[in-house]
Amino acid sequence: MPEFADEAQLHVKGGDGGAGAISFRREAHVARGGPDGGDGGSGGDVWLVADRDVASLLAFRDHPHRRAEKGGHGQGKGRHGARGADAVVKVPEGTVVRSKGGEALADLVAAGDRWLAARGGRGGKGNARFLSNRRRAPSFAEQGEVAEERWLDIELKLMADVALIGLPNAGKSTLISRISAAKPKVADYPFTTLVPHLGVVRTEDHEFVVADVPGLIEGASEGKGLGHRFLRHVEMARVLVVLLDLARAEGPPPGEQERVLVEELGRYQPSLLGRPRVVVGSKADVAAHDFPGSRISAVTGEGITSLVGRMGALVTEARQAEPAPVGIVVHRPEPEGLLVERGDDGAFVVRGRPAERAVAVSDLTNAEALDYVQHRLRRLGVDRALARAGAREGDLVRIGGFSFEYEPDQ
Ligand SMILES: Nc1nc2c(ncn2[C@@H]2O[C@H](COP(=O)(O)OP(=O)(O)OP(=O)(O)O)[C@@H](O)[C@H]2O)c(=O)[nH]1
Ligand SMILES: [Mg+2]
Secondary structure (H helix, E strand, O other), X not given: XXXXXXXXXXXXXXXXXXXXOOOEOOEOOEOOOOEOOOOOOOOOOEEEEEOOOOOOOHHHHHOOEEEOOOOOOOOOOOOOOOOOOOEEEEEOOOEEEEEOOOOEEEEEOOOOOEEEEEOOOOOOOOHHHHOOOOOOOOOOOOOOOOOOEEEEEEEEOOOOOEEEEEOOOOOHHHHHHHHOOOOOOOOOOOXXXXXXXXXXXXXXXXEEEEEEOOOOOOOXXXXXXOHHHHHHHHHHXXXXXXXXXXXXXXXXXXXXXXXXXXXXXXXXOHHHHHOOEEEEEEOHHHOOOOXXXXXXXXOOOOOHHHHHHHHHHHHXXXXXXXXXXXXXXXXXXXXXXXXXXXXXXXXXXXXXHHHHHHHHOOOOOOHHHHHHHHHHHHHOOHHHHHHHOOOOOOOEEEEOXXXXXXXXXX
């Protein structure tokens, strides 16, 4: 069935960094010339970008994985590895991104909004970088950094200006197909519409987007019927049009229908009751109920022009009252600093990207590399941070996957 998807899971992985090379110049009269191992290239990043031409999250249902290109490895003669290409993942406007834990990470509201979903790994340094007075022939290089990788929950909030609200079979789909180019299925039974449909309405004075959402029933806000899944799309609409079925004599009268619909909206989100709301009776041509308010017939066209005019005017008014769109909101900055915590086993755990990275990319079985990493950690202030956190000689310290005993500087 689904020609539309408004929820999906997405797995993103940046490109791993390329490894630095260990290499020495070949010279005619010297057995081992100076180090000339090039650096590895950085891996590409994964970006999510809102794009007007993407209508749903369907593409992620069957293929949830997106990864950027790896960085090339460094080579001899000082050749650096190539940078891996970024992966640009197009998502519809109105895509909301959350972590698996439910934390909001980004709202991609309008075309062009971008969000960095997974950072590529940095390339490792080649051995040429480790040349110093003490180290004439460095025998080590860094590995490439492993890229960020994670699962995300993505969800689409339709960007409709007007939402059509009504009980099942009230004539919502018939109305949207009359006033826009959208052609959802119309049939004389409830729950014909299973997924939301958007239509663009154009008149001389106005242009706006209308959403035909599946019918609501009593209890929808608690999960009854289909409507609750789509109530969040109603949340985005500036104007609500409540359609009351006047046709069926045996069905609930219009006043009762309105009570149920308004109650469900309010239960789902009280602020919806503050939205501009137009209430109309539908199927005026075959009306079986008395109705004092305005009436339309999507079949004969009665009342349609005036309804569309009212929708347009309310949308324009609501747009003018709004602050400018926010663009991307990134809720969680990347931690870059240095932090020392106590592990459950009493060990001092050092966190922070630069320190973790220094450890992760190095081959710590190589004595020279180990020496370099210790020097680097000191430069990053790890020793000082440990001393401040109360570490004493012999205490266990962990950084990433690396453990050692603390030895204070003299
Ligand atoms: N006579 C008449 N029939 C109408 C009118 N509008 C809709 N209908 C009929 O009412 C039935 C239901 O119409 P739909 O547009 O599918 O209703 P809906 O509100 O989209 O229903 P769900 O998708 O199930 O929630 C269909 O048989 C339509 O032909 C109208 O103005 N006049
Ligand atoms: Mg319908």
